[in-house]
Amino acid sequence: MTLAIDPDLLLGEFRHRMGNDLALVVNILERQRSSLTQLTAGEALDNAVDALMALSLLYRLMDAPPPGQGAREESGSVDLGEYLTALASHVRWSYLQGLGCELTLDTDSGYLPATVARNAGLIIVELLANAAKHAFPKDSGQIVLRCAFTRSRCHCTVEDNGVGTYPNGVHGGQGLSFVRRLTDSIHGTLNVASGPQGTIVSLGIPIAAALPVASP
Numbered sequence: 001m002t003l004a005i006d007p008d009l010l011l012g013e014f015r016h017r018m019g020n021d022l023a024l025v026v027n028i029l030e031r032q033r034s035s036l037t038q039l040t041a042g043e044a045l046d047n048a049v050d051a052l053m054a055l056s057l058l059y060r061l062m063d064a065p066p067p068g069q070g071a072r073e074e075s076g077s078v079d080l081g082e083y084l085t086a087l088a089s090h091v092r093w094s095y096l097q098g099l100g101c102e103l104t105l106d107t108d109s110g111y112l113p114a115t116v117a118r119n120a121g122l123i124i125v126e127l128l129a130n131a132a133k134h135a136f137p138k139d140s141g142q143i144v145l146r147c148a149f150t151r152s153r154c155h156c157t158v159e160d161n162g163v164g165t166y167p168n169g170v171h172g173g174q175g176l177s178f179v180r181r182l183t184d185s186i187h188g189t190l191n192v193a194s195g196p197q198g199t200i201v202s203l204g205i206p207i208a209a210a211l212p213v214a215s216p
Helices: 007-034 041-062 080-096 114-134 174-185
Strands: 077-079 100-107 111-113 140-149 153-160 189-195 198-206
Touching (some): 041 077, 041 114, 077 114, 080 100, 080 114, 080 140, 100 114, 114 140, 114 174, 114 198
Parallel strands (some): 100 140
Antiparallel strands (some): 153 198
């Protein structure tokens, strides 16, 4: 059965989503501007580019319907595993070329509402980029990104065997503070274990993540 799609409804939804995402972009840029006393201008721009790339990749994936469906019953669901794979490719290209660092993936396929996938993607790209930039002062090491689904939750982890990038725990640093706000906005959980042998950051997302997404 082919679903009838109201073009005006889709246009209205697109405008609403674009408005929300542009507001998020402004929030991200303001965060980078305020952090210039702690970061170099280049680092702040890197962070902003990562976030904008995450939003760009999200919109590309939203163009493709889930396998076997001619149209989406809920416009804008995204395969999180595919999204995270695309984000990992961006991190490899941006930060790991020519280095002895390896980024490997173990990701399941599973669909989440676009607003939830968006915030999860921003969290993961922040964690991956932070590990790529700071975990390996000798330019050698491994980062592993995992994503698995159960009936009630999605579990994502970013693990590295570097020097320990979050010595102050989950509350340390502006980047991790932003990650925490994004996690709260999707009703998720965030756990950080960081030490001399490396770092593991675990993100839990309720599958009932059709819950309203709050502003980060």
